[in-house]
Amino acid sequence: MATLSEKVWERHVVRRAAGEPDLLYVDLHLVHEVTSPQAFAGLRLSKRRVRRPDLTLATMDHNVPTNDEPAEEISARQIDAMARNAREFGIRCYPTGDPNQGIVHVISPQLGLTQPGMTIVCGDSHTSTHGALGALAWGIGTSEIEHVLATQTIAQTKPGTMAVTVEGALPAECAAKDVILGIIARIGTAGGTGNVIEYRGAAIRALSMEGRLTICNMSIEAGARAGMVAPDQVTFAWLEGRPFAPKGAQWERALDDWRSLASDPGATYSREVAIDASVLRPYVTWGTNPAQSVTIDGVVPDPDALPDDTRESARRALRYQDLTPGTPMRDIRVDAVFIGSCSNARLEDLRAAADVVRGRRVRSGIRGLVVPGSMGVKADAEREGLDRIFRDAGFEWRDAGCSMCLGMNPDILRPGERCASTSNRNFEGRQGPGGRTHLVSPAVAAATAIAGHFASPSDLR
Amino acid sequence: MEPVRNIVGRALPLARADVDTDQIIPSHWLKRLERTGYGPGLFEAWRKDPAFVLNDPRYRGATVLLAGANFGGGSSREHAVWALLDAGFRAVIAPRVADIFRNNALRNGFVPVEVDADTVASLVAAVRLDPATTITIDVEHATVQAPGVRATFALDEFSRTRLIGGLDDIALTLRHEQDIAAYEEKRPEWLPRVR
Ligand code: SF4
Numbered sequence: 001m002a003t004l005s006e007k008v009w010e011r012h013v014v015r016r017a018a019g020e021p022d023l024l025y026v027d028l029h030l031v032h033e034v035t036s037p038q039a040f041a042g043l044r045l046s047k048r049r050v051r052r053p054d055l056t057l058a059t060m061d062h063n064v065p066t067n068d069e070p071a072e073e074i075s076a077r078q079i080d081a082m083a084r085n086a087r088e089f090g091i092r093c094y095p096t097g098d099p100n101q102g103i104v105h106v107i108s109p110q111l112g113l114t115q116p117g118m119t120i121v122c123g124d125s126h127t128s129t130h131g132a133l134g135a136l137a138w139g140i141g142t143s144e145i146e147h148v149l150a151t152q153t154i155a156q157t158k159p160g161t162m163a164v165t166v167e168g169a170l171p172a173e174c175a176a177k178d179v180i181l182g183i184i185a186r187i188g189t190a191g192g193t194g195n196v197i198e199y200r201g202a203a204i205r206a207l208s209m210e211g212r213l214t215i216c217n218m219s220i221e222a223g224a225r226a227g228m229v230a231p232d233q234v235t236f237a238w239l240e241g242r243p244f245a246p247k248g249a250q251w252e253r254a255l256d257d258w259r260s261l262a263s264d265p266g267a268t269y270s271r272e273v274a275i276d277a278s279v280l281r282p283y284v285t286w287g288t289n290p291a292q293s294v295t296i297d298g299v300v301p302d303p304d305a306l307p308d309d310t311r312e313s314a315r316r317a318l319r320y321q322d323l324t325p326g327t328p329m330r331d332i333r334v335d336a337v338f339i340g341s342c343s344n345a346r347l348e349d350l351r352a353a354a355d356v357v358r359g360r361r362v363r364s365g366i367r368g369l370v371v372p373g374s375m376g377v378k379a380d381a382e383r384e385g386l387d388r389i390f391r392d393a394g395f396e397w398r399d400a401g402c403s404m405c406l407g408m409n410p411d412i413l414r415p416g417e418r419c420a421s422t423s424n425r426n427f428e429g430r431q432g433p434g435g436r437t438h439l440v441s442p443a444v445a446a447a448t449a450i451a452g453h454f455a456s457p458s459d460l461r
Numbered sequence: 462m463e464p465v466r467n468i469v470g471r472a473l474p475l476a477r478a479d480v481d482t483d484q485i486i487p488s489h490w491l492k493r494l495e496r497t498g499y500g501p502g503l504f505e506a507w508r509k510d511p512a513f514v515l516n517d518p519r520y521r522g523a524t525v526l527l528a529g530a531n532f533g534g535g536s537s538r539e540h541a542v543w544a545l546l547d548a549g550f551r552a553v554i555a556p557r558v559a560d561i562f563r564n565n566a567l568r569n570g571f572v573p574v575e576v577d578a579d580t581v582a583s584l585v586a587a588v589r590l591d592p593a594t595t596i597t598i599d600v601e602h603a604t605v606q607a608p609g610v611r612a613t614f615a616l617d618e619f620s621r622t623r624l625i626g627g628l629d630d631i632a633l634t635l636r637h638e639q640d641i642a643a644y645e646e647k648r649p650e651w652l653p654r655v656r
Contacts, residue, residue: 014644015637019618023637025644027652035538037494048631051641054654063492074492081494092656113653125537125561141539141565142496143630151634153641157617189479190531190557223534225560246651254651289479309530313479406488427483427535429506 001264003161004230005196008136008261012119014153021157027118027135029148030104031058031091033082034408035123039146040085050089051152057113058086058093061103063408065096066371066398075409089149102374102400105129105342109213110376112242116231116258121148126342126424127226128219132212133239134231134261136196139220159225160270162195166203168278173456175352176211177344177422177441179203179275180218181283181293187273189291192224195270198263199229203277209238210348217343218424221290230262282456284329285426285439287317292426296444296456300327320428321436322416329454332438336367336419337449338431339395339442341405344422345373349442350381353422354389356446356457362394363452369411370395371403395449407432420448464627465570468551468598470524474585475514478529482562485533485541499540500547519592527585528555530578533562542569552598554605556581567620568630572598574605580612600624 002010015023029052036058043050050056060082063075071079079096086093094100100107105126108114116134121127123145130137140154148154164183184191197219204212212229219227229235236255239245246254281295292314294301302325303314318325323332339345339353350372362368370390372378378400381387387397404411405423407430413419415434422445423430426437440448447455490502507513514520526545532555533541542565545553552572566573587607588594597606603616622628634641 015640021617021619023634023640025641025648027648028655034491038496038539041494041496046631054656057655077494078492113655115653118652123537125535127537139537139561141537141542141561141568143539143568144564147631147634150631151641152645153634155619155630155634189534190559193531193557193560220535223531223559244653244655246653250651254649257649289481309478312477316477406483408488408491425481425483425535427481429487430483433487433506 001267003263003267003269004134004198004228004261005136005161005226008117008119009158011117021155023153023155024119026121026148026152026154027055028113028120029056030108030120030122030127031056031145032062032104032124033060033078034062035142036085036145037078037081038142039149040089042146043149048150050091050149053090055152056091056149057108058082058091059101059104059107060096062402062406064401065409066401066403066411069410072410099375099379102376103342103345103402105217106346106373106377109133110374112239112245115239115245116235117261121154125220126217128224129213129217129342131216131219131226131228132209133235134228134258136226136228138226160195162192162197162224162271163269164197164199164273164275165201166199166275166277167201168203168276170203170277170280173282173443173458174280175441175443176207176214178280178283179277180215181285181290181439182280183275184218184222184291185283185293186275187222189221189289190223192219192222195224196226196228197222197224199227204229205232208348209234210346213346214343218290221424231258282441282444284444284454286321286323286329287314288320288426288428289313290424290426290439292317294329296329296454298329300325300329302326330459331453333453334366334420334448335417336369336413337445338369338404338419338421338423339445340369340371340373340403341423342373343424344442345371345377347377347380349422350377350386353442353446354386356443357393357450358389360393360450360460362449366449366452368395368449369398369404371398372400374400404431406430420445420454462570462627462629465572465624466600468524468572469595470551471520471522471593472525472527472584472588472596473514473520473523474527474588476527476529476585479531479534480528481535482533482538482541483535486538486544491538491540496543497547499544503544503548522549524549524551525596525598526550526553527581527588528553530556532558534559537561539565542566542571546571554581554584567624570624570627572600572624574598574614576605576612576614580610583610
């Protein structure tokens with residue numbers, strides 16, 4: 001009897017020896033411009049080749065401008081290096097300007113490259129996203145990137161297993177983002193350390209693929225090695241017909257195989273957590289780590305009332321965020337709203353935000369940015385006229401990239417500015433030095449842009 | 462990678478919990494194409510505060526970082542390890558080190574030492590009292606010692622061997638090239654190929 005993650009792990013063991021980590025085969029290696037240059041330099045230095053260029057895909061996302069401005073010189077060097085390395089080592093790359101370019105974790109599921117039962121790695125911690133389709137996917141560092149490029153394998157110690165079961169129906173106004181923020185609020189930023197989290201239960205089954213991608217995306221914010229959802233009809237319907245999905249007889253064979261991946265009924269987990277979806281509400285983070293959140297109806301907490309081991313962090317966070325305990329979240333005004341990132345910039349997310357925004361105006365003085373997760377998402381959204389809705393409301397409508405999620409391109413907050421953001425990290429300075437980030441769902445971000453302070457869609461008259 | 466057997470040196474009592482990699486090295490430093498030169502970016506935002514412990518001249522030359530729980534969480538950026546190395550650090554001692562940071566550290570000869578919170582607290586107290594306190598990390602026996610403190614930490618056999626031998630991971634794996642090729646023969650046909 002085995003869990004989903006154990007099954008995928010066992011299928012990929014190339015070599016197992018006592019006292020050593022398992023050597024695992026990597027089915028897909030995703031590469032981007034920021035964490036790879038030193039890995040390619042390493043290959044060049046040791047005169048090594050990329051073992052499987054056909055299992056390696058590169059794109060540019062972290063650094064790229066998302067408007068018509070050229071990249072700053074230092075970013076341009078990295079973008080050029082990516083293109084050069086891809087050419088030299090025979091890797092397919094979707095550069096800026098390519099219709100397939102986008103955030104690495106958005107394009108791979110969209111192209112049907114991410115499939116159940118695969119192992120996927122990338123030099124980016126949010127690789128956990130791909131687990132939404134039943135793949136075992138995790139982030140690696142640059143030395144490991146070089147190792148995967150050269151050998152198509154990676155040496156890893158076997159992770160533990162953890163089940164997070166979300167039963168019940170999600171209330172109206174609650175999105176996948178609220179489910180994962182609720183989970184992290186409960187288990188903490190180290191709650192998943194050493195484990196692969198498997199998200200289970202009726203509320204997870206009821207989510208679209210986009211929602212599941214949002215949940216698995218933030219597994220790393222709970223400290224987990226990876227996050228996964230067992231493949232089901234939602235997964236198969238998502239994959240069928242996508243460019244890299246199997247076709248014809250291969251599709252049938254793949255389906256049979258994918259159906260066998262779900263955890264066996266009697267399989268046990270190293271840790272289990274149960275969450276009742278029906279009591280969830282839209283969440284807003286108040287602090288500088290993703291576990292520091294309250295519901296939109298809540299107030300900024302008093303550190304003295306928090307558990308011992310979180311008090312000091314909370315005090316520092318409130319100082320940084322310039323917030324006073326007891327302040328209702330709805331009274332906190334924002335300077336910017338960012339709808340984007342690999343957490344929430346897929347078509348469904350943009351639709352949810354556009355539904356709130358339609359026919360309304362962004363509060364004056366607020367800078368609103370909508371950055372689609374990929375050029376494919378952008379094209380789909382424009383086909384539905386979502387760009388018009390956002391533009392008419394006063395949002396900027398951009399090209400695909402990470403943008404204000406991490407502030408490596410010119411889209412950054414100014415010191416002291418406060419932002420409602422659909423991204424996944426609210427660390428100090430994440431969106432620009434001195435910037436203050438509050439994580440929310442797309443619908444709450446949209447409502448906040450209209451209201452000028454944190455708001456849920458039903459707060460808007 | 463250079464072999465690492467022992468780290469003997471003074472320590473910096475950072476003593477904060479949840480130090481994420483964005484704090485260790487902010488994202489704008491990630492635009493470099495090299496593995497070196499990140500030292501000046503280490504804790505860049507916090508360093509602007511003159512009272513920040515890294516600015517305290519008494520701790521200049523420290524090679525061991527003493528941190529609170531959950532050190533190195535967040536982004537997978539190996540640059541965090543490179544920045545610590547570039548600034549002269551060789552090890553971090555904390556009650557818990559995040560998974561990806563730990564992997565990255567071990568591949569660069571930077572030693573992640575996980576000991577219980579009380580041991581970290583004793584070390585912090587010792588170096589606050591006397592910044593010249595010497596801390597010894599013995600990689601071979603996986604122990605940490607300072608006057609009045611002695612603790613062991615978890616280090617798997619494989620990581621220990623690699624640290625002590627300064628071994629090249631890729632060369633180690635390529636010894637099993639036949640296993641890799643054999644595995645490739647058996648992969649299902651429907652798996653995607655990018656080109
Ligand atoms: S969108 Fe943000 S979290 Fe996602 S890959 Fe880009 S920088 Fe990382």
